[in-house]
Amino acid sequence: MEKGKAPADAAEPAAACAARLAREWSTWAMKNAKVVAHYGFIPLVILVGMRSEPKPSLAQLLSPV
Known part of the structure; x- marks a missing residue:
């Protein structure tokens, strides 16, 4: 019987x-x-945020305030 083969x-x-x-x-x-x-x-949250109105900058999206 070969190795790794089932009968x-x-x-x-x-x-x-x-x-x-x-x-x-x-x-x-x-x-x-x-x-x-x-x-x-x-990345999905950032993408959705950048396509919303009013269009924020990337820095505004990433800032905690």
């Missing part, structure tokens, strides 16, 4: 394989969505 009689059913792949994909998607949300929130 032919131990093949998982198609439904179990699909469920495992969906679980792996959803975990990957949630991890990446967390990173995007973490690093994209502040």
Whole structure:
């Protein structure tokens, strides 16, 4: 038997394989969505603020007052 190969009689059913792949994909998607949300929130707020009326300068957007 080769290393890393499963025996032919131990093949998982198609439904179990699909469920495992969906679980792996959803975990990957949630991890990446967390990173995007973490690093994209502040730039999104600045972008929305710069497109509002009256148009503030970047310094006005970033100042605490």
